[in-house]
Amino acid sequence: MNIQDIETFINHKIPFTDVTIGNVLLAAAVIIIGYFVAVIVSKYIQKVMLKAKMAKILAEFTSKVVKILIIIFALSLGISLLGVDVGSAVLGFSVVSGFILGFAFQETLGNLAAGFMIAITKPFRDGDYVDIGGKAGTINSVGASITTLTTVDNKRIIIPNNKIWGEPIINYTALDKRMIDMRIGISYKDNMDKAIKVTLDVI
Known part of the structure; x- marks a missing residue:
């Protein structure tokens, strides 16, 4: 196969279309490269944000958004290389897929939104009880999208973030001191003052 044969193959049009095989190969290459670029860039952004001591959940959220935007751009560019009007295609696709994705990923999107709010408000951190x-x-x-915690009897609990955002949150670690209500019983024959002194010394 010589160069002329390769050029003929690349310029060959797909039946019933004006799209050449070369256009298809180029569009596929753009989409594949775009995907790998999205993965690399999103991981780099997450690494930089974590290194800057930003909240882990905010770093994950931001990196995922960047990854999705790059993939969408790569898909749009790839489709345009096939001679498709990207503007009209995206508009039509958005209307149809918007309803489908809205129902299919309602919980997922809710978890991501709640996770973003948790990252902003910071009601708790890793290690808090x-x-x-x-x-x-x-x-x-x-x-x-999720938060995991371990109970005192060593059980792992996984809670979706949208469930957390809609529930009261009590953080026992947030403040240095808190009141503890304890009842200590003593005999009627014991010295009350001495019992109080011993208790205070222990505390």
């Missing part, structure tokens, strides 16, 4: 809607434990990790 919290009570979220009756589930108490130590925070292990705060992700873009």
Whole structure:
């Protein structure tokens, strides 16, 4: 196969279209390269944000948004190389897919939005002991869509972020001091003043 044969193959039009095989190969290359660029850039952004001591959940959220935007750009560019009017195609696709994705990923999008709000407000951090809607434990990790905590009896609990955002959150670690209500019983024959002094000394 010589160069002329290759050029003929690349310029060959797909039946019933004005799109050449070369256009298809180029569009596929753009989309594939765009995907790998999106992965590399999103990981780099997350690494930089974590190195800057920004919230892990915010770094994950930002990197995912950047990844999606780059992939969408690569897809749009690839489609345009096939001679498709990207503006009209995107508009039509957005209307149809918007309804489908809205229902299919309602929970996922809600979790991501709630995760973003948690990253901004910071009601807790890794290592905090919290009570979220009756589930108490130590925070292990705060992700873009889920938060995991470990209970005192060593059970792992995974909670979707949208469930957390709609529940009361009690953070026992947030403040240095808190009041503890304890009842200590003594005999009627014991010395009350001495019992109080011993208790205060222990505290």
